[in-house]
């Protein structure tokens with residue numbers, strides 16, 4: 001009897017721990033891989049004693065617009081063959097995001113990559129985005145003060161990732177009208193967004209956390 005009670009207690013305790021850790025990790029990055037890439041970029045920079053970059057939702061949203069435009073142009077060797085013009089930034093990307101034009105700042109760098117399959121944020125960082133000397137030197141540039149990341153995949157791929165850097169102040173550049181609440185995000189996701197990735201679950205952005213969450217719930221209902 002004693003033994004059963006104990007293991008039952010242990011079991012419940014374990015469930016609570018699991019549930020708590022899931023809720024925490026979920027709340028931390030909203031199941032948004034773009035936020036995770038921002039964290040990885042900042043960890044990489046601060047490990048090299050470079051300043052931390054602020055997460056700018058305006059830049060993130062424009063990074064998503066950038067790859068929306070380039071979605072058809074992933075070459076066989078995973079190069080994004082696409083050159084948006086300067087005007088695209090102010091005439092297409094910013095208006096699509098509701099970036100207030102007077103707050104449009106200076107883009108100090110961008111890194112873009114594509115791949116047939118979806119990969120986890122850490123792999124996307126090291127094998128898709130920052131995989132050569134030129135992208136590494138962009139990552140390490142001291143001019144940047146803020147960063148935004150977007151990613152998108154079409155059906156089974158290819159998947160696209162884009163990082164935009166700027167030297168502005170997060171509060172005063174790339175400000176989103178109405179705090180970005182009016183943005184109708186059709187596909188993909190971007191860093192700093194209050195909305196979760198849309199159209200993403202099918203492509204495998206965050207199925208594991210949903211799966212383990214339901215598993216915990218089923219266990220709780222079965223045993224409580």
Ligand SMILES: *[C@@H]1O[C@H](CO)[C@@H](O)[C@H](O)[C@H]1NC(C)=O
Nearest residue numbers: 069070072073081082083084
């Ligand atoms: C995508 O590739 C096609 C074919 O090479 C090219 O004509 C088009 O301009 C590219 N799109 C962009 C946005 O650069």
Ligand SMILES: *[C@@H]1O[C@H](CO)[C@@H](O)[C@H](O)[C@H]1NC(C)=O
Nearest residue numbers: 107108109137138141142143
């Ligand atoms: C850093 O970025 C700025 C702005 O884009 C550029 O002018 C400068 O040359 C870059 N510095 C290095 C070391 O690449």
Ligand SMILES: *[C@@H]1O[C@H](CO)[C@@H](O)[C@H](O)[C@H]1NC(C)=O
Nearest residue numbers: 044047048125126130131136
């Ligand atoms: C930063 O990222 C680059 C590219 O993936 C990697 O080569 C380097 O070792 C990383 N640096 C640190 C300190 O993590």
Ligand SMILES: *[C@@H]1O[C@H](CO)[C@@H](O)[C@H](O)[C@H]1NC(C)=O
Nearest residue numbers: 054055056146169170171172
């Ligand atoms: C924005 O500005 C406010 C007031 O000046 C400050 O409290 C806040 O920390 C700033 N936020 C960011 C992200 O810089």
